[in-house]
Amino acid sequence: MTIAAFVLMAGTGVAMFFEWNQGLTTVVHQWFSWLFLAGAVGHIAANFRPLKNHLGTRWGQVSAIAMVAVLVASFFSWGRITGPQLKGPIEQALVDAPLWALAATTHTEPEALIARLQAHGITASREQTVRDLSVRTGVGENRLLGVVFLPPDAHLNARPGG
Numbered sequence: 001m002t003i004a005a006f007v008l009m010a011g012t013g014v015a016m017f018f019e020w021n022q023g024l025t026t027v028v029h030q031w032f033s034w035l036f037l038a039g040a041v042g043h044i045a046a047n048f049r050p051l052k053n054h055l056g057t058r059w060g061q062v063s064a065i066a067m068v069a070v071l072v073a074s075f076f077s078w079g080r081i082t083g084p085q086l087k088g089p090i091e092q093a094l095v096d097a098p099l100w101a102l103a104a105t106t107h108t109e110p111e112a113l114i115a116r117l118q119a120h121g122i123t124a125s126r127e128q129t130v131r132d133l134s135v136r137t138g139v140g141e142n143r144l145l146g147v148v149f150l151p152p153d154a155h156l157n158a159r160p161g162g
Helices: 002-017 025-046 048-055 058-073 083-096 099-105 110-119 130-137 141-149
Strands: none
Touching: 002 025, 025 048, 048 058, 083 130, 083 141, 099 110, 110 141, 130 141
């Protein structure tokens, strides 16, 4: 399990590093990391004595301290603005913007955007927001944003929760 999960984490991690985040790459990486973690815990439990011996060496101590330091440092942005910091506020702004404003950001006429939503079975007006539509129709906010921002030929099915 540990080896299989490592291969999966390595593959999706490399893909994400090179910004090839198509499909479910990021989601698979995030959720299957729990499988890797479970395998690692099992591996540590099965090999606790060798791990304890390794941590008794200078190299074991230095490597453990270095990784803990990197982990702690990763919780700070050090003044840099990162993509994950921006994602939440941008998504909230998009979800709460009226459809006419979203149409403008996609260089689309509001009526054309409303027609695209209608083609997915969603009746909307210019002043409504994605949040309003999601609450009213039961269609997930991400799916609605997909109708707004992805190409019209993208295979999106506007269904509740999606």
